[in-house]
Amino acid sequence: MIRTGTEYRDSIRDGREVYVNGEKVRDVATHPMFKPLVDIRARIHDMAHDPATRDVMTVTQNGQTNAIGNALPYTQADWWAKRRATDTVLDAVGGIVTRVGDETVGEMWSLLDGAEALAAIDPQFAPNIKAHIAKVLQADPFHVSANTDPKGDRSKAPQDQDPDMLLHVVKETDAGIIVRGAKYETAAAYANQAFTKPTIANWGDAALSDYAVGFICDLGAPGLKFICRTGFATRAQAEDYPLSNRFDEVDTLVIFDNVLIPWENVLFYRHTQAAMHIRATLHRYSAFAFVQRSLKLADMLIGAALFNVRQTGLDKLQPVQEKLAQLAVWRESLNAHLTAAIVLGERSPAGLMMPNQSLLYAGRVLACGQLHEMMHIARDLCGGQISLTPDAASFRHPDTAPWLEKYYTINDEWGAEDRRKLLAFARDLLNSDYAGHRLSFQMFAQSPPFAHLSAVYRNFDWDGPLSLVKDAAGLSDRVLGAKTLTPGDSSLSKWFATETPKGKAAK
Template identity: 30%
Template sequence: MTLRTAEAYLRGLRDGRVVYFRGERVPDVTAHPFLRLGAEHTALDFHLAEDAAYRDLVVVEDPDARRPISRYFLIPRNAGDLLARHRLIETVTRAGQSFVPLVKEIGTDALFALMIVGAHLERAGASYLERVRRFYAHCRDGDLTMAGAQTDVKGDRTLRPHQQPNPDAYVHVVEERGDGVVVRGAKAHTTNAVFADEIIVLPTRAMGPEDRAFAVAFAVPANARGLRFIASPRGFSARSVFDNPLSAPRKTVESLTIFDDVFVPWERVFLNGEWQAAGALAKIFVEFHRFTAISYKPPLLELLLGAAALMAEYNGIAAAGHVRDKLAQLVMYLETVRGLTKAAAQGCRLREGIAVPDVALTNAAKYYFAWHYHEMVRAVQDIAGGLVVTAPMEEDWQNPETRRDMERFFTGSGGVSAEDRLRAANLVRDLTASDLGGYLEVLAIHAEGSLETQKLTVLMDTDLEPYKAYAKRVAGIAAEAGTPARVPHG
């Protein structure tokens, strides 16, 4: 089978999946007035594969399958593969007006992590690797879309899964049968799961021996019996493309993904009770997934920079010192995130033959992006002015009487028309001060793991001993035998 068309992908979503939206059951996500826009957005990967301008980036000859596959499925073997993956994600996101489709990116991140952990488990006597490989081939050969459902609803964050008063706070196995397992619980915030063919479920944290039932990874089709989604429109409530040029025409949809005694056949179970592997699987998944994250962030930062520069020009302040200072900071912010991402690809390490992006650089990029995001939004809002939140709306623009006033009073510097200036201000509002603007701020902090998790990951992955030994040498403190002589990058 070759790559699917966008039409075939959308047809596949009409499979009886149980989706609720604003209190109502949705019979067909591709026909629903809101969700349809989300499905059309996630179809972007398929459209680009058919477009001659993008085909070489999206489609690649697979050395294993010996035929063209979607590049997302290419198992990265070196820095070049990771750099091409980064370029693909950045390009698709830019084509999506700064919104990543996230129906192949996150699923393949999960598959690569399952392959690495599967190889470890194989050596420890647990045979999951062959199942993972078969499931990977099923997704690759069918050119399928996959959501990644990792984040549990969790309940009390200080309690371990088995200690939770609500036994369903973490997805867990409630029954083992001859032919598979039955799982119960819910995953939160699952992006675009309602537009995916498969839902890949991973543990969200390290587990102890009493958490055995919660140490579970598996995949189910989106129309599996007992699986249902409560889809959220948050961030994307806008309808007018004039007022909200980003969030009105495109939608991203998170869901509460509920597993109400869902049966999973053995060939789709990738972890079942091996609690020692849960933390490693969670961590290796985010090592790939944060690389995906920092690959899809730049187009949003490009838009922030572009919108700020445009408003500076339209308001006649482009040459002002404080404006140039803020624009320079926006450029450095963008290029630091992108530069760290490329460096993370170049510094990859092979694990089980799969190239894993440099962990410290990936997490540094994600953290740097998240920590400075609100500061950059402040710079854009400062440059753009109050019109961003006080401008009359599209209805006023459509009424000839009020439009005349708007045309008279909202013209910009150098003869810029009121319409262009309003459109630029509307872009800034949608990016920074709308339903979407608030959503993007929370996304910056929490998506792909909240701030503290990046610090935890960096410290877990960094051996501090060589640095201490270096400090000792410089301080004149006697070194103990066997301490490393050089810092890792020295």
Template identity: 30%
Template structure:
């Protein structure tokens, strides 16, 4: 099958999936007044791939077939750098809002290719062949994917089998000749209502008592028993003037409920092997955090550009404290970019020859981005000033009784009339001082793993023993 068009992708979502939004069942996510915005945003992925100007980046040829580059298993640093470039390009096309309909799904495919290969060698498990077949199916049919990893967890002081409610973690409740039956719920599943396939995997390491929870699988988004309860956070009809980004570009997250869903055996990729649950969970985030630091770059570009334009509009672009803030924003961006490139260059080949970004460098980049994001937002807000949240609206420019006042009193430096200055305020408010701004701030801390998870990974992955030995040698210690 050839690459899908954006229209073909949107039609593929009209399949009777069970979507609930603000207490009501949604018949069609593509035509819904609010959720349809997110569907069209995700279709950018397909539009970009069909654009001749982006074909060399978005498309690859393997065995005579043209596929989307997202499905290409990375074999070396260049493959990872191209993947980074593709993720950044699709995010930039979405005005710094990523689509996440292929990125996370392929993160899983690459990670589990390594784990399933190891399981084949040690346990003679069938998952490697199943995963290869599923990967080929996705690529051949140019399908969109979402990943459901984070269980709702309940009492976090106990493991899955220690919960008062046994379904706080997704589990196998029946093993049948035709497959397994799964039950439970996953939280904050991004872009799930815009995916053709839903992939589930464990969220943590598991004990032997948790065997029923050691499960990874994939199902179509319209499978019987699967329900999506959509977060209303990104919702609401918004003016393009007041919300220049979020009125056109949205992603939605869901509670993803598996209510006795039947999964055929050929779509089961882990079932009871507790020793590999944590390995798969950690392997997934090795790729997923590389995806994270790749899609942050367009947002940081917008930070720099918006701050520069706002400083010019306010006539303060030459002020020392403003130049210092711009310098910090640029350093922030370039540090994350350089670390991302370094992580690709220092990749390691694992399992069946899959190139894995350097785990330590990737986590340092993610930690650096997260720990400094709020401080960078503060710099932009400081440059913009209080009118960011107290200025008049589009309606005041349209009203003859107030238009002259707004145009007279809200102009900035020569060349920046009131209308353009308000547009700049609106862009910055939309991204950094609104509902979506708060979403980005929380995303920086918790998405793709918490700060503590990154710190643990950095400590675990770095060879500190060599540093210790060197220090002992220099001190003349006899240890």
């Protein structure tokens, strides 16, 4: 059931209405601003068939071979397999892609975990959840996520302003619900479907709201319009901006102009309690892939900085080594959170293997909260030449090439052309429009920073520290109310006290 790259390209040639840079796009698969990422998504599909990579990219369950990114995780081994597959993809394409499906499909698994709670609120849509998870496995779509609305005046309730500022239901029919509004969705213009759900919104005290709706949207459905920001690809020469031209994932304002959502695609509707439950658990799986991509970005920052200081021998200076060490500490901290989140994995309400939530969400805060500092350290180590170096054409022009060859050649190992390539890569990684966009996107890609911290607050085991201080200070049990704790009752302490790594992995 795994698609090929050609089948994926054909699937997005469905007559969708896409606009970018003031033009209507005829073929999103070949348009120069979309083609680099379409090609990467197609390559991921093809890697599942390539004998060299198919064992890493696929998994066989119940007699069916599926893409590893779409497969539900039941064991720690499943998470190690997903981690290997993501690294294999990013290494193969030579850069970082954030929206290619595996990092958003996990939001569907969160729905599976919450199916019982959602059914208690409104039972009619619960069967749709399992059906769509099975469909993702069988059909292998490019699945993305839709969270953010234009919002309008955020001091007002949705119903007190233009109602279309938040996506909402305007009508019920026998075939399904009709929705209006808009959503920002990265990669939507060249994806197949989106899990569309409410943003973090103010519903007041209302138990029911037409804005509290979640559904699977076929991105080829009539009534959708895709208005994209201008991509970074083609805006400058690929030699001068190698990342901008290959890895820019185009963000889209998706207009829902009275779009029919069939009842079988509706996952929850009207109940604000259901919407809030979904928002609270949305990233319990998908945050793993998000942090893993941050780890790969850390490797790119370290590699670019280290090459630059080694060229001129600056890596022998202690202040330079200290800055490199700061990058390494951040990198290894992300690695530690990912590793520990697997090793201390938890069984979810639906029986899935869930990365340790406290560790995973803490890792996400670390990844986003320190990224700007790490980029600035890398800028410092790369030096001012990343902002001063002429373009590739100047290195080839007969009047200027000899001078640039003279001043950019360092030694026998580092000639002018390699030096130019490294500086161009570092400039695009750290200083370009694309670099600034990635920094902003990273902060908000999985909700804003305050929501990241809220997730940590909800998932951290506060009982362990309270128990420790209660006993160390000789406090009575009543300070904890009716709850009595034992010392060291944190998740990590309990694990070390009761299980070995081997035993935990077997579970």
